[in-house]
Amino acid sequence: MTRRVALTVALVLTLGSSSxxxxxxxxxxxxxRVIDATWKQQPIGYFISDRPGNGVSAMDLLxxxxxxTATWSGVESATLRFAFQGMTxxxxxxxxxxxxxxxxxxxxxxxxxxxxxxxxxTTTGEIAxxxxxxxxxxxxxxxxxxxxxxxxxESVALHELGHLLGLGHSAIGETERSSNGSRRVIGxxxxxxxxxxxxxxxxxxxLQADDIAGISDxxxxxxxxxTGGIVGRVTKNGQGVMGAHVVAxxxxxxxxxxxFTLNAAGDFVIARLPPGPYVLRxxxxxxxxxxxxFPSAIDTDFRVTYAPxxxxxxxxGSSPQVEIRVQPK
Amino acid sequence: xxxxxxxxxxxxxxxxxxxxNxxxxxxxxxxxxxNxxxxxxxxxxxxxNxxxxxxxxxxxxxNxxxxxxxxxxxxxNxxxxxxxxxxxMCVVIVATSGVATAQDAPSLRPHRFTIGGAIVWSGAYDIGxxxxxxxxxxxxxxxPPVTLFTSDSRVTSxxxxxxxxxxxxxxxxxxxxxxxxxxxxxxxxxxxDAEAPSQQLPGEKLEQYLFEGGATWxxxxxxxxxxxxxxxxxxxxxxxxHEDRTLAETGQIYHAGGGARYFLRGGQGxxxxxxxxxxxxxxxxxxxxxxxxxxxxxxxxxLSLFVGL
Numbered sequence: 001m002t003r004r005v006a007l008t009v010a011l012v013l014t015l016g017s018s019s020x021x022x023x024x025x026x027x028x029x030x031x032x033r034v035i036d037a038t039w040k041q042q043p044i045g046y047f048i049s050d051r052p053g054n055g056v057s058a059m060d061l062l063x064x065x066x067x068x069t070a071t072w073s074g075v076e077s078a079t080l081r082f083a084f085q086g087m088t089x090x091x092x093x094x095x096x097x098x099x100x101x102x103x104x105x106x107x108x109x110x111x112x113x114x115x116x117x118x119x120x121x122t123t124t125g126e127i128a129x130x131x132x133x134x135x136x137x138x139x140x141x142x143x144x145x146x147x148x149x150x151x152x153x154e155s156v157a158l159h160e161l162g163h164l165l166g167l168g169h170s171a172i173g174e175t176e177r178s179s180n181g182s183r184r185v186i187g188x189x190x191x192x193x194x195x196x197x198x199x200x201x202x203x204x205x206x207l208q209a210d211d212i213a214g215i216s217d218x219x220x221x222x223x224x225x226x227t228g229g230i231v232g233r234v235t236k237n238g239q240g241v242m243g244a245h246v247v248a249x250x251x252x253x254x255x256x257x258x259x260f261t262l263n264a265a266g267d268f269v270i271a272r273l274p275p276g277p278y279v280l281r282x283x284x285x286x287x288x289x290x291x292x293x294f295p296s297a298i299d300t301d302f303r304v305t306y307a308p309x310x311x312x313x314x315x316x317g318s319s320p321q322v323e324i325r326v327q328p329k
Numbered sequence: 330x331x332x333x334x335x336x337x338x339x340x341x342x343x344x345x346x347x348x349x350n351x352x353x354x355x356x357x358x359x360x361x362x363x364n365x366x367x368x369x370x371x372x373x374x375x376x377x378n379x380x381x382x383x384x385x386x387x388x389x390x391x392n393x394x395x396x397x398x399x400x401x402x403x404x405x406n407x408x409x410x411x412x413x414x415x416x417x418m419c420v421v422i423v424a425t426s427g428v429a430t431a432q433d434a435p436s437l438r439p440h441r442f443t444i445g446g447a448i449v450w451s452g453a454y455d456i457g458x459x460x461x462x463x464x465x466x467x468x469x470x471x472x473p474p475v476t477l478f479t480s481d482s483r484v485t486s487x488x489x490x491x492x493x494x495x496x497x498x499x500x501x502x503x504x505x506x507x508x509x510x511x512x513x514x515x516x517x518x519x520x521x522d523a524e525a526p527s528q529q530l531p532g533e534k535l536e537q538y539l540f541e542g543g544a545t546w547x548x549x550x551x552x553x554x555x556x557x558x559x560x561x562x563x564x565x566x567x568x569x570x571h572e573d574r575t576l577a578e579t580g581q582i583y584h585a586g587g588g589a590r591y592f593l594r595g596g597q598g599x600x601x602x603x604x605x606x607x608x609x610x611x612x613x614x615x616x617x618x619x620x621x622x623x624x625x626x627x628x629x630x631x632l633s634l635f636v637g638l
Binding site: 145146148172173174184185186187188189197198200201202203204205206208228247249251252254256275276277279281283303304305306307308309310311312313314315319320 | 457459460461462463464465466467468469470471472474475477478480482515517519522523524525528530531532533534571572573575576618620621622
């Protein structure tokens with residue numbers, strides 16, 4: 001007997017809101033163990049709602065969605081297939097057995113560009129259904145080179161499709177506070193960064209290494225490509241640090257891939273890394289509101305710290321455990 | 330010729346003049362003047378003090394048929410530049426010394442092995458700078474990137490033991506094989522991080538295995554009865570293991586350099602030679618751990634004790 005729960009995960013792409021984390025995976029708890037939430041059957045069929053958006057049509061959304069699904073499907077180290085099932089008059093919400101993308105007017109969500117909701121089988125972690133709504137409060141664009149004062153629809157679709165596939169937010173990015181208290185992105189290292197680029201930007205139509213590592217971890221291509229992992233622990237005064245953001249930087253390739261310490265012991269795993277030595281940088285989640293990523297309290301009272309030495313991701317398997325000791329601010 | 334051999338015993342320079350010269354020439358005359366006893370320094374001074382034209386004349390007089398020495402002198406003499414003069418003088422000094430000392434300089438015994446142990450100091454070298462960049466935020470698709478931090482990595486200098494085995498093909502030419510294990514560090518300098526100070530990370534310890542094949546050629550230069558200079562060249566297979574032995578990389582090192590053997594015992598073609606050896610090299614490292622995949626240059630110096638078998 002399977003048990004299904006509906007989730008509307010706080011996976012929202014916000015304008016001028018909060019920031020920063022490397023790839024997280026959505027999960028379900030089975031017998032006390034967290035299992036990844038993934039699609040077990042492919043191709044992943046989806047419908048497009050026939051409601052138009054602000055400045056774009058339903059057909060524009062279809063075209064943008066097809067480009068975005070092709071981008072995810074094009075990741076060589078992952079196995080992903082999508083299939084457009086047709087247009088529908090149903091809204092992109094609710095449990096109806098259809099995975100639907102569409103526009104919905106939600107003026108109350110004045111900082112939410114789009115959101116993804118799921119129906120997950122908690123006994124297997126299988127995603128049974130997911131809907132993506134794009135907020136018609138905002139003006140979107142599908143212009144090839146972007147359009148000033150309009151949000152690029154394909155970039156937002158690519159981000160939300162990452163959630164639909166089971167990825168959480170990434171924290172690889174830097175923001176600055178504006179005068180009205182909102183945050184503006186200075187730079188990001190992942191499409192899954194939770195804050196959108198400036199209106200008119202189209203750079204997030206292209207996946208970054210962090211996104212690719214995350215999706216390859218969830219849907220590895222057979223045979224598994226030659227990658228390795230780095231495992232370790234972040235501690236402060238001898239105690240584990242929960243919610244620390246750990247970024248691995250490969251000096252040879254320039255790749256930045258991150259993850260978090262996800263338990264009270266401060267343990268972290270960064271998987272799907274091309275073999276080689278990495279510089280590890282640990283930072284608190286201070287470019288975004290922590291509750292954008294974690295439902296429980298996390299430790300943000302420590303300084304940015306580098307691992308004392310480079311850590312090697314081997315050919316297959318994981319590195320020996322590395323401990324990174326951080327100091328309080 | 331008769332007055333040229335009046336030295337008792339004849340000096341090396343006089344011998345040279347005699348070899349070159351029949352009948353007596355200016356060179357032997359000069360040698361005689363300078364002789365009692367002529368040191369190497371005075372010999373050099375003798376050659377060097379003459380203007381280039383004189384040098385060419387001397388070389389020509391010395392020579393029937395023309396020798397390489399004379400050819401060099403002549404080449405240099407029309408018109409001789411200061412640099413050419415100096416270069417020529419050096420060649421002349423080396424050549425005359427070689428002729429003079431070829432029979433007396435110490436050397437390895439042909440067709441015999443030597444074995445030696447060395448302490449090698451290898452210099453540090455860079456393995457690449459890198460910038461951790463974030464995608465910049467701006468209209469369009471190509472906003473300037475944002476730097477998160479930069480890293481500058483370097484393999485540190487290290488001293489290590491080395492085992493060297495040689496086989497003398499001739500008195501002057503030897504083939505050699507050497508192996509060593511070294512443990513340098515990869516030091517990493519972090520800079521440009523808006524949230525952290527610039528810092529030097531202690532780094533990762535490497536394990537390096539080097540397997541070298543090369544050759545030495547003893548120069549025909551007399552530096553006394555115990556000292557024998559040589560030049561050397563070769564190639565090394567490099568295997569590098571990261572700390573924890575989780576990943577290995579391989580590369581090649583090409584080297585050129587020279588040094589000298591100082592014979593504590595032997596070196597005259599009989600008995601077992603024992604001596605000290607000093608080497609200085611320039612190394613060109615290709616592949617191995619490098620974040621920019623470019624040729625790296627660094628120096629090594631070594632001091633060894635060798636035994637002829």
